[in-house]
Amino acid sequence: MFTRIMVPVDLTHIDRLQKALRCAADLAKLYSLPVIYVGVTTALPGKLAHTPEEYTDLLAAFSAEQGADEGIETGFHAILSHDPAVELDPALIRAAAELQADLIVMASHIPNLMDYVWPSNGGTIASHAKASVFVVRV
Amino acid sequence: MTDETQGIPEPEGPVELIDTEYEIGQDNVEGSVGPFGFDIHNPVFVISGLTIVIFVFYALVFREQATEAFGALRPWLTSTFNWFFLGSANIFVIFCLLLIVTPWGSVRLGGRDATPDYTYAGWFAMLFAAGMGIGLMFFGVLEPVYHMAISEPLGVPSPFAEDGTIIEENVEAAKRMGLAATIYHWGLHPWAIYAVVALALALFSFNKGLPLTIRSAFYPIFGERVWGWTGHIIDTLAVFATLFGLATSLGFGAQQANAGLEHVFGLPNNVEVQVVLITLITAVALVSVLRGLDGGVKVLSEINMVLAALLLLFVLLVGPTLLILSDFVAGLVTYAQDLVALSYPLNREDTGYMNGWTAFYWAWWISWSPFVGMFIARVSRGRTVREFVICVLIIPSLVCVLWMAVFGGVAIDQVLSDPANSAVKAQVIDSYNPPISLFAMLEGLPLAGITSTLGIVLVIVFFVTSSDSGSLVIDTITAGGKVDAPVPQRVFWCTFEGAVAIVLLLGGGLSALQAMVISTGLPFTVVLLLMCVAIGKGLASEPR
Numbered sequence: 001m002f003t004r005i006m007v008p009v010d011l012t013h014i015d016r017l018q019k020a021l022r023c024a025a026d027l028a029k030l031y032s033l034p035v036i037y038v039g040v041t042t043a044l045p046g047k048l049a050h051t052p053e054e055y056t057d058l059l060a061a062f063s064a065e066q067g068a069d070e071g072i073e074t075g076f077h078a079i080l081s082h083d084p085a086v087e088l089d090p091a092l093i094r095a096a097a098e099l100q101a102d103l104i105v106m107a108s109h110i111p112n113l114m115d116y117v118w119p120s121n122g123g124t125i126a127s128h129a130k131a132s133v134f135v136v137r138v
Numbered sequence: 139m140t141d142e143t144q145g146i147p148e149p150e151g152p153v154e155l156i157d158t159e160y161e162i163g164q165d166n167v168e169g170s171v172g173p174f175g176f177d178i179h180n181p182v183f184v185i186s187g188l189t190i191v192i193f194v195f196y197a198l199v200f201r202e203q204a205t206e207a208f209g210a211l212r213p214w215l216t217s218t219f220n221w222f223f224l225g226s227a228n229i230f231v232i233f234c235l236l237l238i239v240t241p242w243g244s245v246r247l248g249g250r251d252a253t254p255d256y257t258y259a260g261w262f263a264m265l266f267a268a269g270m271g272i273g274l275m276f277f278g279v280l281e282p283v284y285h286m287a288i289s290e291p292l293g294v295p296s297p298f299a300e301d302g303t304i305i306e307e308n309v310e311a312a313k314r315m316g317l318a319a320t321i322y323h324w325g326l327h328p329w330a331i332y333a334v335v336a337l338a339l340a341l342f343s344f345n346k347g348l349p350l351t352i353r354s355a356f357y358p359i360f361g362e363r364v365w366g367w368t369g370h371i372i373d374t375l376a377v378f379a380t381l382f383g384l385a386t387s388l389g390f391g392a393q394q395a396n397a398g399l400e401h402v403f404g405l406p407n408n409v410e411v412q413v414v415l416i417t418l419i420t421a422v423a424l425v426s427v428l429r430g431l432d433g434g435v436k437v438l439s440e441i442n443m444v445l446a447a448l449l450l451l452f453v454l455l456v457g458p459t460l461l462i463l464s465d466f467v468a469g470l471v472t473y474a475q476d477l478v479a480l481s482y483p484l485n486r487e488d489t490g491y492m493n494g495w496t497a498f499y500w501a502w503w504i505s506w507s508p509f510v511g512m513f514i515a516r517v518s519r520g521r522t523v524r525e526f527v528i529c530v531l532i533i534p535s536l537v538c539v540l541w542m543a544v545f546g547g548v549a550i551d552q553v554l555s556d557p558a559n560s561a562v563k564a565q566v567i568d569s570y571n572p573p574i575s576l577f578a579m580l581e582g583l584p585l586a587g588i589t590s591t592l593g594i595v596l597v598i599v600f601f602v603t604s605s606d607s608g609s610l611v612i613d614t615i616t617a618g619g620k621v622d623a624p625v626p627q628r629v630f631w632c633t634f635e636g637a638v639a640i641v642l643l644l645g646g647g648l649s650a651l652q653a654m655v656i657s658t659g660l661p662f663t664v665v666l667l668l669m670c671v672a673i674g675k676g677l678a679s680e681p682r
Binding site: 042043044045046047050051082083084085086087 | 153155161162163248249252255343344347348349350428429430431432433516517519619620621622623624625628
């Protein structure tokens with residue numbers, strides 16, 4: 001049914017992603033699909049990593065750990081963005097196309113009033129990505 | 139599969155990261171107010187916000203007292219510390235020139251194998267728009283004419299006798315000095331100031347792994363103490379200077395744009411129109427802020443560059459082209475010849491020029507340097523130090539020289555060839571009316587309606603770019619160097635800046651607070667001198 005699952009991850013908030021990660025892993029096992037974990041970073045030092053290289057290493061380690069824990073085939077893809085706070089959605093949509101992922105599994109935030117003014121990441125990606133999108137409520 | 143999907147393909151090469159216990163964001167407070175998420179540095183965000191509110195309140199309630207106190211502060215600073223400002227600026231220029239020729243110049247920002255984030259065109263456009271775009275619009279005509287006729291730099295006499303007749307033998311020297319004295323204020327020195335700050339920030343973030351805030355540049359000097367109150371004070375001062383610098387120039391900019399609109403379209407010149415202008419500029423800046431660095435500031439900067447180039451080309455071609463080009467060369471030669479005399483800090487006779495203009499400008503550029511420097515740093519990853527300094531110092535200086543030669547050259551020509559009918563003479567020499575000077579010059583050329591409109595558009599878009607990039611910078615500093623803090627925070631700073639401008643415009647106090655911003659130039663000069671030491675230490679430990 002699908003060929004590849006893409007899971008956007010925010011490595012600083014892994015705790016909020018548990019449900020989405022679980023869903024992605026279960027789907028991967030059910031259909032024997034590889035999962036690619038996609039993370040966005042900047043060239044500037046951040047909380048987790050000082051350089052893009054360090055970030056990529058962290059993402060690689062995360063992906064390997066998920067693979068080993070769940071017994072699934074995993075990969076990772078780090079995106080370098082100049083301004084991740086606003087460029088996140090288009091960057092993820094582009095990544096899905098580049099990686100030829102046809103299913104995106106991602107965590108949502110708790111819906112609030114601001115969603116009328118400010119589109120949510122999940123909502124935007126669901127509307128614009130070519131792939132199917134499974135938004136998992138936190 | 140991991141190899142083919144890895145998104146950051148090239149290794150960035152070895153860098154000498156600073157080994158600190160500090161974790162970026164460790165002092166941050168995350169949470170949400172209603173639907174708005176936030177991620178702010180404690181205590182920099184709160185202290186900066188509160189001090190700004192307190193000062194606005196002070197300027198409004200004790201308006202006369204504030205105007206008097208800060209109004210006197212500025213001339214006192216520039217006349218007492220003129221030697222310090224001039225001397226320090228010379229040190230920055232020499233320091234930058236040394237970086238170009240020493241082996242340190244080959245260090246690459248972001249690691250030995252890092253590739254530039256932006257193309258030359260996009261990079262230049264952003265350097266320029268943030269650095270001085272708006273100033274060029276306002277001083278391009280005013281300053282050359284003023285220095286030629288009134289301020290008498292280095293004692294070069296005015297071509298006008300007291301009764302307004304032209305003294306022929308003074309004309310040539312005064313014309314050249316008018317341009318050279320202007321070029322001095324817009325050439326190597328201001329860009330060296332920006333280059334020092336930008337280089338320090340870029341080096342300590344991209345190569346040393348410290349957060350992108352002003353305090354990081356002081357790590358080699360203060361060590362771990364930069365994460366404590368020493369750093370809080372440095373960062374707060376930077377936020378303070380940036381926000382007030384932007385808000386007061388936004389207030390004055392609105393008045394100036396309004397004067398232009400009145401001059402060209404006969405629009406009423408009053409506070410209501412100015413409030414509308416500030417609101418409009420802030421609204422466009424908000425859209426740009428929401429579109430991010432690449433979709434907002436970069437695009438606007440590129441639009442600006444094209445529009446400014448069009449205006450420059452028009453004035454160059456329609457004005458007396460050959461005369462302008464020979465003025466350009468003559469001005470440049472005079473600048474080179476008199477650079478040492480102009481920048482000599484001691485025992486000067488021409489104090490009107492030296493204190494009223496030079497020392498004032500240096501304090502002004504220095505108080506803006508945290509903002510411009512941080513913005514330049516953010517977009518400069520992947521350049522070598524040598525490339526960086528050449529591109530931040532030499533090329534913008536040349537562009538400024540050309541701009542001043544074209545706009546100032548045409549204006550000077552208008553003033554001298556037909557003084558009786560020259561609008562520039564009326565607005566700059568006979569009465570001092572800076573906002574109108576550009577439009578007065580354009581009036582003397584064909585298609586004045588179109589070019590003046592273009593001028594007003596440029597002024598407004600330059601303000602939008604400043605407001606936008608300023609909000610990004612303030613947000614980053616108040617988020618402890620994080621560039622991915624929630625978007626509502628930027629919206630907050632951008633709106634806050636517009637609101638402060640409107641409040642000060644309505645209640646008075648713009649000039650008092652602007653004078654105060656300029657006085658932050660004094661402590662920041664010390665900060666910049668220390669930065670030179672820090673850059674030296676940082677570069678020395680970097681693998682080449």
